Amino acid sequence: MPGDAGNDPACTPGAKAPACDADTAPACLGNTASTAVACVGGREIRVNCAALDLGCDVSAIVGAYDVTAACAVRPATCTSDDTCEGTTITSCGRGASYSVDCRSAGLKGGCKVTAGKAACVP
Numbered sequence: 001m002p003g004d005a006g007n008d009p010a011c012t013p014g015a016k017a018p019a020c021d022a023d024t025a026p027a028c029l030g031n032t033a034s035t036a037v038a039c040v041g042g043r044e045i046r047v048n049c050a051a052l053d054l055g056c057d058v059s060a061i062v063g064a065y066d067v068t069a070a071c072a073v074r075p076a077t078c079t080s081d082d083t084c085e086g087t088t089i090t091s092c093g094r095g096a097s098y099s100v101d102c103r104s105a106g107l108k109g110g111c112k113v114t115a116g117k118a119a120c121v122p
Contacts, residue, residue, distance in 0.1 A: 013043030020044045026063075026070055028056035038068035039064070047071055054094060072096070081116030089118040 020039035028036040034050035036058070049056040049071035062070045076095030083090045087102045087110045102111050102120035109121030 013040055013045045017041075017043040017045065022064070026058050026067055028058055028070060030056075033057075036062075036067045037112075038064040038067035038070075040064055042068070052094075054096060082113055082118035084111040084113045084118045086110060087120075089120065091118060 019042060022037045022039050022042055026038040029037050031059045033056045034055045036047045036049055038045055045067055049069050052071050054071040056070050057072055057074045073095035078092035078097040080092060088099055089111045090099045107120045107122050111118050111120050
């Protein structure tokens with residue numbers, strides 16, 4: 001079953017995930033605090049924030065239903081609207097700046113910004 005192995009994405013933790021107390025607050029684990037952990041549906045769920053190039057920080061309110069919210073850069077290194085330069089989008093997500101080249105994503109067009117949000121043009 002997808003999710004039981006601990007490697008596949010799932011909407012809820014797999015049956016083999018460790019049991020946990022639903023009242024336990026989300027936390028950061030590891031020597032570098034790179035893993036966010038929370039209890040969802042009585043089962044533990046972990047997110048490797050380092051795989052997203054983010055740290056783990058639960059200093060802001062993080063609901064157990066969205067343990068990925070602990071994966072962030074705090075204080076934020078960016079807060080601006082998206083930008084578009086040629087075929088490259090630069091955006092801010094979870095406090096970190098990200099750039100994506102639309103052509104390297106397989107699209108032939110450039111990018112455009114509408115109401116502060118950038119998108120690749122097919």
